[in-house]
Amino acid sequence: MSDTGVAAWAALLRVHAALVPQLDRELQAACGLPLTWYDVLLELNSAPGRRLSMGELGAVAVVSRSRVSRVVDQLAADGLVTREANPDDRRSAYATITEAGRARLRAAAPVYLGGIERHFTAQLTAAEAFSVATALGKVLAALDRS
Amino acid sequence: MSDTGVAAWAALLRVHAALVPQLDRELQAACGLPLTWYDVLLELNSAPGRRLSMGELGAVAVVSRSRVSRVVDQLAADGLVTREANPDDRRSAYATITEAGRARLRAAAPVYLGGIERHFTAQLTAAEAFSVATALGKVLAALDRS
DNA sequence: CATGAGAATGTGCGTGCGCACGCATTCAAG
C-alpha cells in the first residue's frame, strides 16, 4: 500500500528537520562554516576546472539559483572563491574555488562526514543504506525528468 | 563502506530540497493551505481530545516550538483552531482543532497524499518504501534517545 | 546592420524561521 510510502515520506521530513540543524551547528562550531557554504564549496571543488557558472551552481547545489549569488559574494569576501568573468559570454560569471577554499573544505570534511556517520549511518545496516540511496536516487531521477 | 551512507544522506537532502517546495505550492494552490498549517492540523486532529499544548505540539510537529505559537495564532485567526487555557496549569495554553479545521484538513489530505504518491511513492517498489521507512525510523529513534 | 526574443545574472522586497530573552506560573526546599 502507499501507506508505507507516506510513512517513508513523513520519516524523511522528520529526519531532515532534526538532523540538518544539528549538523549545521556542529560544523559551524568546529569550523565556522555554514552548511550552505560547505555545499557550494563541495560542488565547486568537484567541478571540472574547479569552477562553475552561477546557473550551473544553482542547478547542482541544494540552494536556489538566486541565493547562490549572495553566497558566492560572502565566500569571495572570505577569500574562499574568486569571481571571474567568462570572456566567451559576458553575461555569465564564474565562481572558482581558491586554495584557501580547498583548505577550509578539507578541514571541514571530516567534521561533516563524522556527524553524518554518528547521527545517520551508524543506525543503518549496509543494506539499508544502499536501499535508501537507490530508492531516493530513483525519486531524484524522476524529478529531473520533469 | 560509509560511502553509500553519505550518498543516502545526500540523496535525502536533494529530495527534500526539490519536493517540499513542490508539494507546498501544490497544496497552497489547491487549498490555500501552507504545508506548515497542514502539519499542525494533522497532529492536532490525531491527538487525544483533538488538542495539544504548545510544548507538545512543538515536540511532535516538524516546526520549532517558538514557531508553533505564531502558526497557532494564524490558524486561530482563520477559525481553524481555538486557543484554550489549561485550568490546571495556567502557564500552558491548549490549541484545539475546530470543526472547520477538520473540514479543511479533510479537503487538503487527498491533495497532499496525491502529491506524495505522484512524486515520491510512485518511483518506489513496496519493498523500497518499507525499507526507507524502517531505516529512517531507526535514525529517528536514535535521535529521540539523545 | 537592425531588432526583437531569450538567456544569465544581480538585487529589492516580503516572508518564514529560530534564538534569546522576559514574563507569568508552578514546584521544591527551607
Place this chain on the structure above:
DNA sequence: CTTGAATGCGTGCGCACGCACATTCTCATG
C-alpha cells in the same frame, strides 16, 4: 509562608531564503 529554581509560553530581533523584476548580453531572423 518565603523564596529561589525550574517550567511553559509569547515576542523582539536578526538571518536565510526565494520571487519577481531590472539589467546586460547573446543570438537568430529579417
